[in-house]
Structure formats: C-alpha cells, structure tokens
Amino acid sequence: MGSGFDEREKAMEAKWAHDEELRFRALSRRNKLLAQWAVESLALHGAAADAYAAALVQMEVRGSRDEDLVRKLHDDFSARSVAYSEHFIRHKMTELAVEATDQIMTETKA
Numbered sequence: 001m002g003s004g005f006d007e008r009e010k011a012m013e014a015k016w017a018h019d020e021e022l023r024f025r026a027l028s029r030r031n032k033l034l035a036q037w038a039v040e041s042l043a044l045h046g047a048a049a050d051a052y053a054a055a056l057v058q059m060e061v062r063g064s065r066d067e068d069l070v071r072k073l074h075d076d077f078s079a080r081s082v083a084y085s086e087h088f089i090r091h092k093m094t095e096l097a098v099e100a101t102d103q104i105m106t107e108t109k110a
Contacts, residue, residue, distance in 0.1 A: 020086060022104060029100035031060050031069075034093060038073055042080050 035053035044052050059069060070089050077084045084092075 011051060022108070026097065026101045026104045028057075028060065029104060030093065030097045031057055033096040033100055034069070034073075037096065038076070041082055041084070042076065066090075069093070 032053075032085050036057060039049040039053050042052070056069065056072070059072070068082040070086050070093070073089050074084070077089075
C-alpha cells in the first residue's frame with residue numbers, strides 16, 4: 001500500500017515527464033517553423049527547400065544549441081545577401097517558439 005507521499009511523488013514525476021514532452025514537442029515544432037521561414041527567406045524551392053529544412057531540423061536531433069542555429073542561419077542568409085542580423089534571427093526564434101507552444105497546447109486540449 002502506497003503512502004500519500006509516494007502518490008504525490010509519482011504525480012510530480014508524471015507531471016515533470018509530461019512537461020518535458022511538451023517542451024520537446026514545442027522545440028521541435030519551433031524548429032520546423034524556423035526551417036519553413038528560412039526556406040522562404042532564402043527563396044528556396046523544391047528539393048533544395050526540402051533538403052535545407054531537413055538539415056536545420058537534423059541539427060536539433062544532433063544536439064545543436066540555439067546559438068548554432070542562429071550562426072548557421074546568419075551565415076546562410078549573408079551568403080544569399082539576406083540582411084537579417086543575429087538579433088533579428090533570435091527574435092524570430094522566440095516568436096516562433098511562442099507560436100509553436102500555442103499550437104502544441106491547442107492540440108493537447110483537443
């Protein structure tokens with residue numbers, strides 16, 4: 001028979017696991033939205049757009065940090081004469097993180 005403490009501990013662990021899953025899903029969604037934005041900003045189409053978006057999403061899977069994404073995007077934008085500063089890219093990432101979280105929360109409630 002479990003004590004009240006054990007039950008609370010299990011509930012807290014379950015909530016933590018759920019919150020971590022939501023954070024992971026929101027980050028993954030943000031990175032997909034970021035890839036879509038970058039592809040549009042770079043005017044990529046077809047296979048080139050798909051390959052670029054996949055490469056950005058793969059950076060997350062390989063454990064890249066946000067700063068790695070910012071640096072890659074800034075370098076790629078600069079190479080194509082797209083004048084987005086690192087500050088602007090970080091701001092866009094924050095904006096897309098909010099959008100991604102909203103989407104995930106809406107899906108979770110449905």
